[in-house]
Amino acid sequence: MTPTLQLFLIISAALFCIGLLAALSRRHAIFILIGIEMMLAAAGLNFIAFWRFGPQPAPPTGVMITIFAIAIAAAEAAVGLALVIAVYRHYRTTNVDQIDQLKG
């Protein structure tokens, strides 16, 4: 089976859906973060795939964007984890169902 664009797009979509499912269904804040990271990874995969199967030779734009995205994701994860810890310190829990002070 030769690798085609469709295959990568299906894998990417599956990864995105798994990430989305995790972000929507898990109650623990860290797992939600992990889900979001997976969605980001799916997006990165798409960039690589479109670049690889696009007209060649091309400048390495897809790779560059993905590398930037990974770096930003790392920073975002750090901020997210810091937020989780701050929330935990305040509420003594990380269960997002119980953190509903912003309700109207």
Next chain:
Amino acid sequence: MSNWIAAHLWLIPVVPLAASFAILSLTNSRRSLAASLAVCGQVVAFVLSLAAFWPTLQTPGYRAFHNFTWFTFGEQALRLGFVLDPLAAVMLIMITLVSLCIFVFSVGYMAADEHFTRFFAYLSFFSAAMLGVVIANSLLLLFICWELVGLASYLLIGFWIHKPSAAAAAKKAFITTRIGDLGFFLGMLWLYGRSGTLLFYDGGNGALEQTALLSLGASATFIALLIFCGAVGKSGQFPLHVWLPDAMEGPTPVSALIHAATMVAAGVFLVARVYPLFSLGALHGVTASLTVVVWIGVITALISALIALAQPDIKRILAYSTVSQLGLMMVSLGVGGVAAGIMHLLAHGFFKALLFLGSGSVIHACHDEQDIRHMGGLRRVMPVTFVTYAIGMMALSGVPLFFSGAWTKEEILHATSLWSPSRVPYWLMLIGVVLTALYMTRQMIYVFFGPRRTAAEHAHESPPVMTLPLIMLAFCAIVFSVVLTPAWPWLHDYLSGERPILNFGLFIQQALYLALVLVALGVGLGILIYRRASEIDPVERALPPVFHFLRNRMWLDELYDRTVLALARFAAQLSDFLDRYLWDGIVRFLGALAQLFASLTKGFDEGGINARVDDTADAARGFGQLISRVQSGQVQVYLSVIALGMVALLIFYAWLT
């Protein structure tokens, strides 16, 4: 020189006034500075008075005035001024000299007092106000200073304000004189209405000068009588004399100042100053207003001499004696003897100050005891006080030849005997002279002779700071008579603007024998009655009802209490009742009306306007609550919505293509 002092006459009252304000700004502990400021102020005023005296000596009938505009309203300019004439000049000398002696005496008398500095501030203020009265050339300026004299007397009579009796006496003095001042004020307004000026002398246009007097006509009598009301109040004439004996509650130097130099002299001075108003249109020296003055004076002189006979308080006796002497001066003014009246005022100023300061010395020695029945035998322990007091007593009684009071009294009796309408005042005056000698003899015997009773046991002579003023005043009381004798009637002619003629042939006159007999009668009677005086008065033993009648001041205070004051109290209660029920009722009714109206508008406001506003707000709030439900606070719900939205967008995109 003479022009300078006439233009700067205002300096004489201003110097003590400045001293007074300077003393007021000192702290309580600066005693010696306060006393020296007051005394220096008085010395300066005395020197200036001497300077003012000089030009009046050179020209008989000298008169210089200096007018200035106080302020202008509309067409009218209100003008005040100062006048220097023999009347003002001799008064200035007498006031400053007597005040000076009293100030020095006070240094010793008030030495132990806590508010020593304040006392001197008030004394200076008092003397300044009186000097202002004397030099005023405008009835208005005179009135202003007159009221300042009243204020100062109030402050000084009530100086020991912690004593309820002193506070009451101060109030009584102030209010009683105010009754007279009301008349004075009305008279002043009337005069201004008729003549358009309040200046006494204004180069022919003054109120006391020919043109203005002629325009007054018959109203002059009423104006004069209204102004006389003020003099009645200030000079303690019947029926407003009641405040003067009560004024004894003040410290003794104050009594001396009030009775000798300032306050009471103001009334007599006022009548003398506006004399042309009284004598306008006189027939043989008699006018209606002057007749009133004579009779008021006669009644006052006689009543108070009788009351003085039964008083136990050393100062009260002197107070009634002052009232009586003032009556005598009024009689003199009334019968036309203006010069005689002023001469008696001056002589009286010296010897009455002497007597009061002497009594102050006695009271000081007897540890604040004022009841003469508890004194006695003081002539050995207090020789200086005794001798000076005896001089004062003889001057007051009118012992002939050596004492000033005798000559002036003789002059007054002479003037009274010539009064054409009636001889009665003359005979009553003769009785008054006997009574004066009688009550003074009584006082002398009780205080200085006989056995030493309780209060006199530890008595001692006063310090020199107190005895020196006594000696000074006693000296004045004797030496002053040099210018009073009929042989060389210098003061009389000086006051009436003539040149005195020396004529020894007139030295002994018929009136002299008469005076000798009367005084001898009074003193002899006194010695006879009070020879064996004990704690119970001999008159009380012999004639108890008469004595009690006199002791209680002829029930005059009680009479006023039952009539005038009762009426005032009734009026007060009536107004209180009207205020409380009638006026207050109307006010309350109006208030209730307003309240009713207010509650009506309140209902309209709340039910009509506020409710609509509230409804709008409630609706907004309800809608807000409704939409705020969307905000569940659940992160995952938000995420789901985002996801669903994305899906929906995708489907929409697919459908478009």
